[in-house]
Amino acid sequence: MQLDKVETDEYKELFVANDVSFSVGDSFIITNEDKSITLQKKHYSLESDSFTNQNVFLYSFEDDVQVDIIKSGNYDISLALKSNTYILSVINGTGTTPYDPLDKPSETTTIDFFGNGDHHGVIIDTIDGNSHYPAIEKYIGYLNSLTDATPNEDIIVSNGDLWQGTLQSNANMGAMLNDILESAGYASFTLGNHEFDWGQDIIENNSSNSSVPFLGANIVKKEDGKLVDYVQPYTIVEKSGLRVGIIGTVGAAQIEDILSTNVDDIDFEDEIEAVKTNSNRLRDEFDCDIVIASIHDGTSSIESDVRTVLSFNSPVSGKRYVDGVFTAHDHTFANKIVNSVPILNSGNNGKYIANFSLQYDDGNVSCPSRQVYSNSDSTVSNIYSFENDDVATKAIVDEYYTEELIEKASSVAGVLDASFSKTLEAPNMMAKAMYEYAHDEGHDVVLAMVNQGRSNLPMGDVTYTDLFSAFPFTNRTVIMNVKGSDLRRVSGNYAYSANPFIYQDNSTYLIAVYDYLAFHQNSSREYDYFLNRDVITSLSKFPVDLIYDYMKDQTGIIHAADYSGDNFSFLKNQ
Numbered sequence: 001m002q003l004d005k006v007e008t009d010e011y012k013e014l015f016v017a018n019d020v021s022f023s024v025g026d027s028f029i030i031t032n033e034d035k036s037i038t039l040q041k042k043h044y045s046l047e048s049d050s051f052t053n054q055n056v057f058l059y060s061f062e063d064d065v066q067v068d069i070i071k072s073g074n075y076d077i078s079l080a081l082k083s084n085t086y087i088l089s090v091i092n093g094t095g096t097t098p099y100d101p102l103d104k105p106s107e108t109t110t111i112d113f114f115g116n117g118d119h120h121g122v123i124i125d126t127i128d129g130n131s132h133y134p135a136i137e138k139y140i141g142y143l144n145s146l147t148d149a150t151p152n153e154d155i156i157v158s159n160g161d162l163w164q165g166t167l168q169s170n171a172n173m174g175a176m177l178n179d180i181l182e183s184a185g186y187a188s189f190t191l192g193n194h195e196f197d198w199g200q201d202i203i204e205n206n207s208s209n210s211s212v213p214f215l216g217a218n219i220v221k222k223e224d225g226k227l228v229d230y231v232q233p234y235t236i237v238e239k240s241g242l243r244v245g246i247i248g249t250v251g252a253a254q255i256e257d258i259l260s261t262n263v264d265d266i267d268f269e270d271e272i273e274a275v276k277t278n279s280n281r282l283r284d285e286f287d288c289d290i291v292i293a294s295i296h297d298g299t300s301s302i303e304s305d306v307r308t309v310l311s312f313n314s315p316v317s318g319k320r321y322v323d324g325v326f327t328a329h330d331h332t333f334a335n336k337i338v339n340s341v342p343i344l345n346s347g348n349n350g351k352y353i354a355n356f357s358l359q360y361d362d363g364n365v366s367c368p369s370r371q372v373y374s375n376s377d378s379t380v381s382n383i384y385s386f387e388n389d390d391v392a393t394k395a396i397v398d399e400y401y402t403e404e405l406i407e408k409a410s411s412v413a414g415v416l417d418a419s420f421s422k423t424l425e426a427p428n429m430m431a432k433a434m435y436e437y438a439h440d441e442g443h444d445v446v447l448a449m450v451n452q453g454r455s456n457l458p459m460g461d462v463t464y465t466d467l468f469s470a471f472p473f474t475n476r477t478v479i480m481n482v483k484g485s486d487l488r489r490v491s492g493n494y495a496y497s498a499n500p501f502i503y504q505d506n507s508t509y510l511i512a513v514y515d516y517l518a519f520h521q522n523s524s525r526e527y528d529y530f531l532n533r534d535v536i537t538s539l540s541k542f543p544v545d546l547i548y549d550y551m552k553d554q555t556g557i558i559h560a561a562d563y564s565g566d567n568f569s570f571l572k573n574q
Helices: 136-149 175-184 200-208 252-257 271-284 299-310 391-400 403-410 425-440 464-470 484-489 543-553 566-573
Strands: 004-006 013-022 027-030 056-061 064-069 073-082 085-092 109-116 126-128 131-133 153-158 188-190 219-221 234-239 242-250 266-268 290-296 324-327 333-338 341-346 352-361 364-374 412-416 447-450 460-463 477-483 494-496 508-514 533-539
Touching: 109 136, 109 242, 109 290, 109 324, 109 341, 126 464, 136 153, 136 175, 136 352, 136 391, 153 234, 153 242, 153 290, 175 391, 188 242, 188 290, 234 271, 242 271, 252 266, 271 290, 271 299, 290 352, 299 324, 299 333, 299 341, 324 352, 333 364, 341 352, 341 364, 403 464, 412 464, 412 543, 425 447, 425 477, 425 494, 425 508, 425 543, 425 566, 460 464, 464 543, 477 484, 484 508, 494 566, 508 533
Parallel strands: 109 153, 153 188, 242 290, 290 324, 324 341, 447 508
Antiparallel strands: 004 013, 013 073, 027 064, 056 064, 073 085, 109 352, 126 131, 219 266, 234 242, 333 341, 352 364, 412 460, 447 494, 477 508, 477 533
16 A cells, blocks of 8 residues: 655654555555565564454465454554654554564463353343343452452453344343443453344444454355444453464354344354464464454354364464364253363353353363353352442443333333243233234234243332343344245244134235344245245334233233133144
């Protein structure tokens, strides 16, 4: 890239290029045509070492210096000659990020990694059946106690599905949790499938307002295969004289777990190939001493990939693809080590905190310890009983969780005579509520269809918060004509009809259904549920408001026995 020479009294020479727009993944070369200046990284001194959020990386490229952009934006570039030293600056809204060559430590050095995923917006103390999820200020307080207890430096990562799932988080579209990640010192945030539930504009807005890098090395635009603008493929953190690369990916098949209209212009490419490609780059180009992967995909799937691919040395870098892995998405506990590579999963909703340590010794990396700290075990409740809440986190919660929102959260919708299961009574009640809602709106549907809830509904008073935990999705009710053959195809879902009927494959029926089901696509981006649909309209209420209003309209105690029988099971009996 050509820089223009400008007059200056401060430097012997100054070359600049201002307000240059770059997309993530772009590179440019700083050179001079007559080679009167030899550009080598050893010539550069730090203009400032106060910026830890690196949006660009610099390295020698033959006789020039190459700059790689890992976060989209407009940059000011300057190359100044002061005394006999060149000062290279690449500046955007977050500061200057010059190249900083590091001396490797001569002694054995350990870094502790902490990870959590699938938090799903849990902000307040929450009970779901036998599970008790801690308030976020307690969770971060416990996390801080773990990082404070170790003599080593720490790196904390979030592994996806962070925002979506509760009234307290959904009300601000994840902004509260973004602020908490910043306050708690997280190094990165890997996008999960549920980050896309509100559409890509929300992700882009949240990314632009956060100093925590959003990672998604395999999230690309359909039109050109380049990374979307709101993610980076990786981030690099410098700790204890070591350079640590963190790669983030989402499971490729999870594209089918998202409302298809929210992601119709992007693809999730193979996540393991993305890890391999970016590991080679981090090792070879950026001289990373340690590389870890934050993968929003299930442990069982990734364990196989670690065993057969990621734990082996790359033919490009000559080093192992990854030294440690955090997984997510499947909401399971995992504390494994495969071919010396730890694989940990922190479950969901604040149940656990995953931690592994990586030890660097003269170029060799090993895992001396790993632990998944639990919310509770048979004798003690570790996280939930922790008494030292994080003050900074609580202040952020108090800012967002207003009195008006608290009043709405505690509003009682109705009273249940028993716990309603997320896989039986709760979705059956939602299907009936949707059926009546469609008729109230003037649509003579023969049935309404939903999929399962996320959590059970408690016996007794059911609040708006309880309903939001069970039905957090921002789906709409779609009214459409479908073939009976499509009803057979999706008969594993939950449905209600006031008048059970035997459907015919070639007949057409007017139904109400979640838009997620109406427009569902498989991982090949093919419609695979309703192949013969004629959409009439879409209704405005979100599921939580739909069922809240339904329960408010009921008289007296709501009985579990009323949400079973032929009206709910006929589709499953064809």
